[in-house]
Amino acid sequence: MAKITAGIATSHVPAIGAAFDQGRDQDEYWKPVFDGYEWAKEWIKDNTPDVVILCYNDHASAMMLDIVPTFALGFAEEFEPADEGWGRRDVPMVYNNTDLAGHIAEQLVIDNFDITIMNQMDVDHGLTVPLSLMFGRVSEWPCKVIPLAVNVTQFPTPSGERCWQLGAAIRDAVACFPEDLNVQIWGTGGMSHQLQGPRAGLINPDFDNEFLDKLIDGTDDLRKITRLDYLRESGSEGIELIMWLIMRAALGEKVEELHRFYHVPASNTAVGHVVLKPLD
Incomplete structure (x- = not known):
């Protein structure tokens, strides 16, 4: 049976992706950020x-403001890195496991989640920067990836509780995949940040930690x-x-923290970055 093992x-900061792509990961400013991922990369x-x-x-x-699904599951065989205005990132194509994606979609509907199915979409820095941070510079990603896009940009956004319920439903779905x-x-x-308005540049380390x-x-809480x-x-x-709550709920009640990293700015x-292992 399939099992969620970790x-x-x-964070998926686009500037981190730019620094990575431009080979600036050892610059004085960026080195502390990238060093924080070395444990996880190993x-x-x-x-x-x-x-x-x-x-x-x-x-x-991939989803302009005329169509904003609350939860959208990638269903295509492959996903190309998106052009976000300065060209596509020079990173590998993202390949899906459509059998597992289809199974999860069916089980989520059974669990009363009206999931949106995306048969075509490009994936932007929100997805590709984490892959780069964890796997480094590679000619192809070493695993299949099922994109799950969550609306956090337009009202109404899902609640933390609803995201938790989704993670628990994903855990159940994976556990019954044969x-x-x-x-x-x-x-x-995340973590804390604001990109516009009078509070642009806001960071709250107390809240984050x-x-x-x-x-x-x-x-x-x-x-x-x-x-x-x-x-x-x-x-x-x-x-x-x-x-992050979707991820955490999918791990079950008890977890072990294997690694934690926090850096400003x-x-x-x-x-922020953590690696967790489920204990049940």
């Missing part, structure tokens, strides 16, 4: 999954954080952290 959470060499379910948000690359697969689930985005602490054994709470405490883009964003 969960990874990471760990994943011995723990490479067959499939990653990758929770991210589209940044008006093929023997090593599956990881990644939650991306409390979130990281509670991601282990204080998840009841995290599920109760409202959209307004995120806005006040972590900036207008801090809502991306709800995607990268561009105008707080970078």
